Amino acid sequence: MDEKVLLTGNIAAAEGALYAGCRHYFGYPITPQSDVVEYFSAKLPQMGGEFVQSESECTSINMLYGAAACGIRAMTSTSSPGFSLMQEGISHIAAAELPCVIMHVQRGGPGSGSTQTAQMDYNQVVKGGGHGEYRLIVLAPDSVQEIFDFVQLGFYLAEKYRNPALVLTDAIIGQMKEDVELRTIDFGPTPEDRSWALKIHRSPKGKSANVHSAVGIVGIYNEWLARTNEKYENIKRDEVRFQSMFMEDAELAIVAYGSSGRAAKGACKLAREEGLKVGVLRPITLWPFPQPQIEELASRVKKILVVEDNLGQMVEDVRGAVEGRAEVHFMGVFSRHMPDCNGMIFPDTILEEVKKLL
Amino acid sequence: MAEEEKETMELVIAGYGGQGVLTMGDLMIKAGSNVYKHVSWLPSYDTYTRGGRVVCYVILSDENILSPLVARPRTLVIMDPVAMDLYRDCLMPGGTLIIDSCMVSPEMVGREDIEVIAVPASEMAQSILTIKITNLVLLGKYLKLSGALPLELVASAMTKSKEAVLKDGFLTINQEALSAGYNYAN
Amino acid sequence: MSGEDERKLICDTPDCINNTLLPTCPGCLHGVVARCVCEAIDDLGIQENAIGVVGVGCHAMTAGAVEVDTISTAHGRAPGVATGIKRAYYGEAIVFTFQGDGDLGAIGLGDVLNAVNRGEKLTTIFFNNAGYGNTGGQMGPTTIEGQVTTTSPYGRDPAQSGFPLHMAEMMASLRGCAYSARVGINNLKNYAGARKAVKAAFQKQMDNIGYGFVEFLCTCPPGWKKKPDEAFHWMEKAMMEEYQLGEFKNVDEIT
Numbered sequence: 100m101d102e103k104v105l106l107t108g109n110i111a112a113a114e115g116a117l118y119a120g121c122r123h124y125f126g127y128p129i130t131p132q133s134d135v136v137e138y139f140s141a142k143l144p145q146m147g148g149e150f151v152q153s154e155s156e157c158t159s160i161n162m163l164y165g166a167a168a169c170g171i172r173a174m175t176s177t178s179s180p181g182f183s184l185m186q187e188g189i190s191h192i193a194a195a196e197l198p199c200v201i202m203h204v205q206r207g208g209p210g211s212g213s214t215q216t217a218q219m220d221y222n223q224v225v226k227g228g229g230h231g232e233y234r235l236i237v238l239a240p241d242s243v244q245e246i247f248d249f250v251q252l253g254f255y256l257a258e259k260y261r262n263p264a265l266v267l268t269d270a271i272i273g274q275m276k277e278d279v280e281l282r283t284i285d286f287g288p289t290p291e292d293r294s295w296a297l298k299i300h301r302s303p304k305g306k307s308a309n310v311h312s313a314v315g316i317v318g319i320y321n322e323w324l325a326r327t328n329e330k331y332e333n334i335k336r337d338e339v340r341f342q343s344m345f346m347e348d349a350e351l352a353i354v355a356y357g358s359s360g361r362a363a364k365g366a367c368k369l370a371r372e373e374g375l376k377v378g379v380l381r382p383i384t385l386w387p388f389p390q391p392q393i394e395e396l397a398s399r400v401k402k403i404l405v406v407e408d409n410l411g412q413m414v415e416d417v418r419g420a421v422e423g424r425a426e427v428h429f430m431g432v433f434s435r436h437m438p439d440c441n442g443m444i445f446p447d448t449i450l451e452e453v454k455k456l457l
Numbered sequence: 458m459a460e461e462e463k464e465t466m467e468l469v470i471a472g473y474g475g476q477g478v479l480t481m482g483d484l485m486i487k488a489g490s491n492v493y494k495h496v497s498w499l500p501s502y503d504t505y506t507r508g509g510r511v512v513c514y515v516i517l518s519d520e521n522i523l524s525p526l527v528a529r530p531r532t533l534v535i536m537d538p539v540a541m542d543l544y545r546d547c548l549m550p551g552g553t554l555i556i557d558s559c560m561v562s563p564e565m566v567g568r569e570d571i572e573v574i575a576v577p578a579s580e581m582a583q584s585i586l587t588i589k590i591t592n593l594v595l596l597g598k599y600l601k602l603s604g605a606l607p608l609e610l611v612a613s614a615m616t617k618s619k620e621a622v623l624k625d626g627f628l629t630i631n632q633e634a635l636s637a638g639y640n641y642a643n
Numbered sequence: 644m645s646g647e648d649e650r651k652l653i654c655d656t657p658d659c660i661n662n663t664l665l666p667t668c669p670g671c672l673h674g675v676v677a678r679c680v681c682e683a684i685d686d687l688g689i690q691e692n693a694i695g696v697v698g699v700g701c702h703a704m705t706a707g708a709v710e711v712d713t714i715s716t717a718h719g720r721a722p723g724v725a726t727g728i729k730r731a732y733y734g735e736a737i738v739f740t741f742q743g744d745g746d747l748g749a750i751g752l753g754d755v756l757n758a759v760n761r762g763e764k765l766t767t768i769f770f771n772n773a774g775y776g777n778t779g780g781q782m783g784p785t786t787i788e789g790q791v792t793t794t795s796p797y798g799r800d801p802a803q804s805g806f807p808l809h810m811a812e813m814m815a816s817l818r819g820c821a822y823s824a825r826v827g828i829n830n831l832k833n834y835a836g837a838r839k840a841v842k843a844a845f846q847k848q849m850d851n852i853g854y855g856f857v858e859f860l861c862t863c864p865p866g867w868k869k870k871p872d873e874a875f876h877w878m879e880k881a882m883m884e885e886y887q888l889g890e891f892k893n894v895d896e897i898t
Binding site for chain 3: 123125149151153154155157158159161162163164165166167168169171173187188191195297298299300301302303307308309310311312313317
């Protein structure tokens with residue numbers, strides 16, 4: 100029988116990685132994800148794995164680059180300022196088309212910002228962050244169970260497409276505790292070809308593997324651009340994931356992800372109890388963005404309310420998908436229950452806004 | 458025998474770092490997960506390790522917990538004056554406010570539409586051994602008032618605490634604090 | 644006299660050299676460093692487990708000469724990437740980095756210091772040519788005092804831009820370092836010493852002792868705006884005066 104335990108989102112992420120067979124972790128302490136680093140430092144040596152505390156997030160991501168280049172399951176985790184430091188390495192990993200998982204627990208920014216929750220890194224995570232043309236597969240869980248599951252899904256998708264995957268949480272769902280069912284999820288086979296990976300015990304006569312992030316300089320640029328473009332199009336076609344709730348007869352749809360998605364679902368339930376026709380569409384993959392689903396939504400509902408704990412980032416993508424066919428409204432940081440970094444967007448506040456709009 | 462669906466319990470606890478706010482919530486979900494189908498525990502705290510504002514949202518429910526955030530709790534535990542200023546208004550009208558009256562004067566409450574349960578928890582804790590167990594006194598009182606969980610279940614949850622390996626003597630004292638709060642009559 | 648060819652082969656290419664044409668400039672010594680590393684790999688019989696990690700700079704192209712699995716990294720980040728590879732194979736891979744002076748001494752100084760300080764079992768081949776070659780001859784951390792470059796047009800002035808960085812000595816001062824040497828490849832005697840040093844640095848890794856570091860003094864005729872022979876003589880004179888050759892650390896246990 101599957102084991103059910105109480106875990107924080109952060110520890111669930113670590114457990115998800117261990118259940119996925121990841122035995123290599125590289126990290127650096129930063130609030131609110133230092134417990135991930137601590138957990139791996141205790142667990143991996145006991146499991147025959149390798150834990151390295153790096154001197155910076157810049158080096159964490161490069162250690163991950165090296166490990167991923169060997170074709171093994173490896174991971175790092177960080178929070179917003181640390182994620183900024185990783186951009187260079189992520190760009191190189193994407194260029195070299197290596198599978199790995201990055202766990203990102205958002206806190207408030209910019210600068211050192213706050214150590215409390217926020218969703219201010221949407222653009223950085225989804226649109227790139229590092230230089231050049233690349234995409235990360237971005238999974239946005241909204242519960243501790245999903246964090247556990249999506250780290251495993253992240254490894255699978257990363258290997259399926261040879262592309263880094265990122266699991267995006269925040270201080271709310273990273274630090275909260277819920278029940279988690281611990282089990283290894285079988286997503287199916289991943290590509291068997293490992294010829295691209297750095298190897299040992301290789302035959303000196305065989306062709307050597309050369310992992311390149313300098314894709315343009317080594318003379319394969321157009322080939323690389325065409326291949327990755329096709330890959331990105333395939334991911335956009337096949338890997339969109341979202342949750343839809345109470346949408347059948349909804350007149351207003353709330354679009355929110357992660358912790359705001361939880362608040363939105365809470366608000367939706369309160370609204371339904373009052374007879375209001377409100378539904379929720381929660382993007383699970385932020386890239387690929389559920390653009391077709393939101394396009395379709397725009398033809399069914401009159402109004403869309405985007406809730407995210409920032410000054411308005413995902414709302415731009417929603418507006419882009421809606422193309423003026425429905426009203427798009429936004430609520431963000433100024434709807435927090437406290438006017439400082441301890442503030443959070445509560446279901447009740449969302450309900451008030453919904454009532455104003457209906 | 459079909460199990461009857463239990464009432465959802467929502468609790469907000471607020472104080473400052475080091476008072477054991479998060480531990481109280483943690484004990485609730487550890488014990489609660491044996492009784493309720495779903496539990497959630499959400500901490501929010503300032504940057505400093507000790508002395509910053511801290512609040513904990515706890516939900517025990519047989520229904521899916523859609524949002525772990527509790528905006529209008531029916532029960533609120535307040536452990537210091539700053540938390541009182543910040544959180545007193547969120548308590549639902551007709552709700553119950555449990556305060557450590559050694560830290561917060563009942564006069565500070567300033568609301569007529571709620572029930573205030575003043576427990577001299579710090580003094581009670583000190584008389585047992587140390588103010589470090591004040592949180593357990595308040596938790597005991599909450600358990601008595603809410604009926605959310607049996608006292609024994611929460612007491613035994615302490616033995617499962619992985620974070621703090623409690624020596625026998627300390628465990629007894631912790632359980633004593635919990636009982637003292639449970640049996641405290643205003 | 645018989646018709647048979649009685650000439651003897653006295654010098655062949657190393658087994659693990661990749662006979663791709665290196666895009667190095669006339670008078671550049673990087674290719675000689677590559678040969679030296681290949682010979683050391685052959686001597687030690689570690690080709691099948693060797694993995695090369697390169698940063699950004701001329702040294703990165705040089706790695707193409709070594710017939711092993713390789714990975715290119717961001718500027719200065721090779722020690723971190725090498726750490727990831729070493730750990731991925733639980734220490735079984737023999738991992739080395741090729742890094743230039745800008746890569747290692749400037750942008751990646753923190754990376755290498757921390758890798759050495761962790762006592763990683765890695766080997767770094769450091770190409771010191773007193774400046775940035777790939778970008779066109781700018782001042783680097785190892786540019787010597789008074790040296791004219793495109794970003795020190797009046798000569799490197801310590802009051803304005805500090806002092807030449809002595810990497811081999813610095814590495815030796817770290818407890819995680821098992822071997823550190825600075826070598827020249829300007830004559831056969833020095834070349835033999837360089838080959839020995841590279842072998843020793845690899846040996847520290849193979850024996851699981853600690854970090855091995857070998858600094859090569861190299862030329863950069865176009866970067867220095869000198870003809871190949873002038874560059875060679877300037878290296879022998881000015882650079883070798885600033886950077887003393889020698890072994891700065893050689894221990895069998897890091898403590």
